[in-house]
Amino acid sequence: MRNFYEVEGKYFLNLSKYMDEWENYLGIYSKDGQEKKGAAQSLASHVQRLWSHFNQDRDKLDKHYMESAIGLQSYVSSFLLPNIERVFSTLVKDENIFAIESLFSIEKEEIIIADFGCGPLSGSVGIISLLEYIFSKNPNLVAPKKLFIYAIDRSEKIVEFGSKFIKNSTFPDTQIVIERLTSAEKITKQAHIVLCINIFNEIPEKHRLKTLNTLYSKTEEGGVVLIMEPGQELHSKALGGLRDEFIETAENCEIISPCAHKKSCPLSFKSTRKDWCWFRHAWNPPKTLSLIDKFSKVDHYELNFSYLFLQKNKVRSAEKYFARCVSDEFSIDVKGNKAQLNYFANNLVSGENAEFLEMSEHENGLNKILLCTSNGDLESAFVIADPSQKEYRRGRRIKESSELYMRAKERN
Structure with missing residues (x-):
């Protein structure tokens, strides 16, 4: 499957313009396309530090890391696009895409997305890219007139930043409404798509199940929930544990993927095995991201992650597999x-x-x-x-x- 940024937007988001917004914000190329090596190296050093805090020295990770200008730029330069691609590449698979398409079996005035812990709205852009793709491929689907996004995050600054990227990239007649909330409890409309992208690992474990239950209660019948976490042992096993706790009590919830069953996860934190459930996706990082990777020594060619994709009252059966x-x-x-x-x-x-x-x-x-x-x-x-x-x-x-x-x- 091609990369998210190669999807030709026609309905909601001009993805070429979105990429231009990203490039211009980073500013590591001049207007004539020449590389600003000093700027790229300086940014890469901050990326390297942030990457280390995410993956090795978690105790040193400041929970307000995106509040500073350089912290935000570091995150946006190295993490924003890969997170969009993770969402897009996962949901565009045949086993998952039918669940999204089922939302459009009848015409809808608006689709409501709840992006929990949204940051700069990478999950929402991943979903919008997917919608652009499925509407271009399936003429039987009718695109909604409006996308309504609940951007659930405590940082007003980060949400405004991500919203600006989206608003500057929409088509003239497009209606994308973004409303920031500080808590999932404040959602008033039932969501069709709920996103939790790389956020549960940042929430204290004792609050995770309650948060997921709240989000699920705010999900429309037939709606879907995507949870995505880093593909590391600690976070993947924790997701397996959260899955088991949630599935045990959730009503009318079906697992679309990756599980072939609803029994206990054999690779959760309860298992003594050293294996854990994670997946990878190879893509073509854009040139600017490759340049940052070159100086930061971070490799984004293969994206690792763990995930869980659920549907509330599954309305179209998935293909059974062994x-x-x-x-x-x-x-x-x-x-x-x-x-x-x-x-x-x-x-x-x-x-x-x-x-x-x-x-x-x-x-x-x-x-x-x-x-x-x-x-x-x-x-x-x-x-x-x-x-x-x-x-x-x-x-x-x-x-x-x-x-x-x-x-x-x-x-x-």
């Missing part, structure tokens, strides 16, 4: 190791080990992937490590168990 791959394909070496061969063979789901023993002697050897199945179990799958075969990528849906050569139960 499991989702929650690991990369990695090699195992069992040739000549009888004890290891017998261990794997005796734990096969099928109970048949002859085929596995035969596979283990294949000239290319075996690769292993980890599956989260529709039964809520973790299972290994063993496939011949054949470069000519399609990779079993992290995040891939496995539609039928017959797609895989052999499976074995995983011990928690």
Whole structure:
């Protein structure tokens, strides 16, 4: 799927103008397109510090990091576009896009978006990019006349900044109304789309379930909720725990993705396993972001994240699938190791080990992937490590168990 900034906007947002707004704000290229190396290096040093605080020295992260001019510029330069792309690239997948399209099965005067912890409204821009895409691809859908966005954030300054980018990029006849709120409790209209992008990890754990319940209570029947968190062990496992607590009590809530089941998450913080549920997306960062990455030593080519996509009273069934791959394909070496061969063979789901023993002697050897199945179990799958075969990528849906050569139960 192409990058969000390559979508041709026609209904709400001119994404080319949005990118121009972003470029002009950063100011690391002159009007004739020449690189301002000193400005880029200076900005990159602040980006590097902010990145370190996010990922390594969390205790040093000032919760008001975007209140200063350089803090805001650092965030906008390195985090804004990748966060937009994460939302767009996740929801544009076939398994997710039907839930968004179902919102437009009948004509609506307005679509209401609740962007919780919105910051500079990256989640909202990701959704608007998606809407531009689906309306251009599906002529049976009718675009609403108005987008109403609840921008829920305590910082008036940051919301005004993000709103300015959007308002300067809208088409002349477009109606995008942005209303800032300081709390989800203050939402008065039921939302069709609720966004929680990289925010629950910044909320004290004791408040997370209550906050999610409040947002869900403000969601329209058939509406969707997207929670997205960093793809790191702590935050991914915490999201798995929040998922379990919420699903246990929420009424009429269905998981669209990534889970193939509604049972307890086998990779939440309750698990003793070192694995965690996260995904990645490769895209083409725009030239300016690549320049900042060059000097900051941050790589944005692959975007990592964990997420949960829910629908309130699912109105159109998702395609059923057997499991989702929650690991990369990695090699195992069992040739000549009888004890290891017998261990794997005796734990096969099928109970048949002859085929596995035969596979283990294949000239290319075996690769292993980890599956989260529709039964809520973790299972290994063993496939011949054949470069000519399609990779079993992290995040891939496995539609039928017959797609895989052999499976074995995983011990928690």
